[in-house]
Amino acid sequence: MAAAGASAVTVRALVPGADVALIERVLNVHDAPSSTTFVCVGDEISTEGQEGFLRGHGTQVVDGKLVATVCGVVERVNKLIYVKTLNSRYNAEQGDVVVGRVADLAGKAWRVDLKSRQEAKLLLSAVHLPGGIQRRRNAEDELNMRSFFREGELISAEVQSVHADGSVALHTRSAKYGKLVCGQLLEVPPNLIKRQKQHFHTLEALGVELIIGCNGLVWVAPLRPDRLAAANAAAGGGAGEEDEAAAAQPPPPPSRTQLEVVCRMANAIRVLTRLYMPVYPASIMATYEAAVEGEVALADMLEPGFLEAVVAQEAQRRSSAMQE
Amino acid sequence: MRPIELELGVIAQAAGSARLHIGATDVIVGVKVEVASPSPFAPTQGRLGVTVEFSPCASPVYQGRFGETYGEQIAAAIEASLAPSSRSAGAGAAAGASTSGAATTTTGGGGGGGPSWGLDLGKLCISAGKTAWALYVDALVLNDDGNVVGAVSAATLAALVDTRIPKVEVTTDAAGEEEIELDDSPGAAWRLDVSRVPLVVTVAQVGSQCVVDLTAPEERCSSSALHVAVNRAGQVCGATSSGRAGVEASMLLAMTETAQRLAPGLWEQLMRFLQSPAR
Numbered sequence: 270m271a272a273a274g275a276s277a278v279t280v281r282a283l284v285p286g287a288d289v290a291l292i293e294r295v296l297n298v299h300d301a302p303s304s305t306t307f308v309c310v311g312d313e314i315s316t317e318g319q320e321g322f323l324r325g326h327g328t329q330v331v332d333g334k335l336v337a338t339v340c341g342v343v344e345r346v347n348k349l350i351y352v353k354t355l356n357s358r359y360n361a362e363q364g365d366v367v368v369g370r371v372a373d374l375a376g377k378a379w380r381v382d383l384k385s386r387q388e389a390k391l392l393l394s395a396v397h398l399p400g401g402i403q404r405r406r407n408a409e410d411e412l413n414m415r416s417f418f419r420e421g422e423l424i425s426a427e428v429q430s431v432h433a434d435g436s437v438a439l440h441t442r443s444a445k446y447g448k449l450v451c452g453q454l455l456e457v458p459p460n461l462i463k464r465q466k467q468h469f470h471t472l473e474a475l476g477v478e479l480i481i482g483c484n485g486l487v488w489v490a491p492l493r494p495d496r497l498a499a500a501n502a503a504a505g506g507g508a509g510e511e512d513e514a515a516a517a518q519p520p521p522p523p524s525r526t527q528l529e530v531v532c533r534m535a536n537a538i539r540v541l542t543r544l545y546m547p548v549y550p551a552s553i554m555a556t557y558e559a560a561v562e563g564e565v566a567l568a569d570m571l572e573p574g575f576l577e578a579v580v581a582q583e584a585q586r587r588s589s590a591m592q593e
Numbered sequence: 594m595r596p597i598e599l600e601l602g603v604i605a606q607a608a609g610s611a612r613l614h615i616g617a618t619d620v621i622v623g624v625k626v627e628v629a630s631p632s633p634f635a636p637t638q639g640r641l642g643v644t645v646e647f648s649p650c651a652s653p654v655y656q657g658r659f660g661e662t663y664g665e666q667i668a669a670a671i672e673a674s675l676a677p678s679s680r681s682a683g684a685g686a687a688a689g690a691s692t693s694g695a696a697t698t699t700t701g702g703g704g705g706g707g708p709s710w711g712l713d714l715g716k717l718c719i720s721a722g723k724t725a726w727a728l729y730v731d732a733l734v735l736n737d738d739g740n741v742v743g744a745v746s747a748a749t750l751a752a753l754v755d756t757r758i759p760k761v762e763v764t765t766d767a768a769g770e771e772e773i774e775l776d777d778s779p780g781a782a783w784r785l786d787v788s789r790v791p792l793v794v795t796v797a798q799v800g801s802q803c804v805v806d807l808t809a810p811e812e813r814c815s816s817s818a819l820h821v822a823v824n825r826a827g828q829v830c831g832a833t834s835s836g837r838a839g840v841e842a843s844m845l846l847a848m849t850e851t852a853q854r855l856a857p858g859l860w861e862q863l864m865r866f867l868q869s870p871a872r
Binding site for chain 1: 596612614862863
């Protein structure tokens with residue numbers, strides 16, 4: 270990833286499972302947890318003491334015994350027994366903010382890839398028209414769909430509804446949703462993203478815009494004046510005249526320092542993904558600040574040295590939280 | 594460049610093997626040696642065969658047969674960097690454009706005696722014209738996060754360092770037939786001389802910049818790439834180009850110079866690790 274004029278390359282021994290060993294060592298967690306909680310494929314799930322039970326996802330009855338078909342944690346809810354996996358595809362719920370890529374145009378809708386089991390649909394009638402006019406979409410709008418979003422473009426949207434068969438309908442009925450350009454997209458396991466009140470974060474002090482999609486796609490970009498206006502408009506309710514004017518001008522190209530900040534934020538999120546820690550603004554900012562204070566070079570943020578520092582910080586946070 | 598993580602001797606049944614990670618790119622190279630008859634065109638030399646395979650789990654792109662053509666191109670580049678005399682050693686550049694859009698040019702003529710770069714296949718001969726060692730290098734790409742060619746090249750070098758070839762004794766029995774005795778004990782094996790083996794460095798063009806060691810998303814943004822084989826002395830031993838657009842003439846020189854600057858340092862670092870007792 271270095272430009273011409275590269276520095277020395279490091280070559281070191283491959284240690285499989287180094288990340289897990291690091292986490293276990295620093296958090297003082299030892300492996301082989303109680304076998305009643307974690308199961309592997311083919312492990313038997315004890316059903317003693319339960320007369321009738323409903324078998325849920327991840328289980329199967331083999332030779333009269335209940336056996337797990339995936340690796341994960343056994344959850345029991347009333348009479349339902351199921352296995353919850355660590356990594357699963359995103360399951361949409363109404364009101365989720367998601368980041369997706371337009372895969373195709375079909376009829377009066379866009380098909381959007383959310384890295385879920387199915388592609389989601391964004392209907393033409395669910396898109397925010399420029400100028401905020403509310404009118405019926407006619408045939409001309411249908412032919413001009415590509416002027417809104419083309420195939421391959423990244424958009425942010427909200428889940429409008431999830432139908433019984435699992436198909437998802439999206440909408441972008443607000444100025445803060447729409448096309449995303451000039452930034453970095455990161456893929457994070459969706460289990461690490463908690464549903465929160467706010468998924469759009471404009472960090473004005475750093476000049477960074479952060480969108481944490483519930484489907485595991487996280488967007489980091491330099492803050493542009495029109496996006497700031499859109500965020501303010503969405504917060505304040507109703508767009509003002511000067512905001513419209515700001516949106517009309519093309520944004521200036523980002524400076525090198527701004528790009529470095531964006532890169533550092535993206536690396537902070539990558540660090541959290543590697544350590545399988547929840548990704549939300551507080552944890553991202555904590556990792557970012559740890560990198561800045563430790564004066565860690567951008568490329569060194571994914572090295573074991575910094576990973577260890579982050580895990581140590583988390584261990585400290587947990588112990589102080591437990592003491593309270 | 595991203596840090597390289599290396600492990601030797603991962604395949605117990607192979608003569609030599611190495612597993613290499615560059616970031617998330619993961620390749621395994623195994624070297625197998627076999628007693629075979631030499632090629633009639635080179636009776637005093639051993640054989641060399643390189644294959645590169647893409648596992649379907651490397652990337653959804655490689656499902657089915659798509660990975661085959663790419664694998665063949667990489668194998669051809671690696672084979673050309675290891676054994677110059679196996680190709681027609683023309684002094685000039687012989688450019689042949691294949692249908693898949695890759696052109697191979699071999700620069701730097703092989704001199705008279707031993708080859709000026711690569712492996713000395715003459716050492717693999719057991720009995721001139723009758724038996725020789727055949728070296729098969731098989732690379733398997735387990736995960737593709739960019740810079741696969743560089744990873745395979747570095748892993749091949751590591752696997753060749755790890756390769757142990759048994760000592761052979763040729764005896765003539767009473768009937769005048771030649772018999773070959775293999776000394777199986779691990780201590781009596783010899784290793785290949787890899788001091789002249791070049792490393793392939795991939796330099797790509799993104800916009801108007803030359804970039805090395807691209808990740809998979811970055812590779813999709815690049816328009817063209819040049820894979821340059823450079824030995825430890827910084828001499829260019831071969832070049833292959835790939836990509837949708839061609840390489841501009843002005844960029845060609847800059848790319849080659851970048852590769853020449855990077856390769857010797859990489860070579861030294863790899864050899865230092867491979868020869869240290871820590872591996």
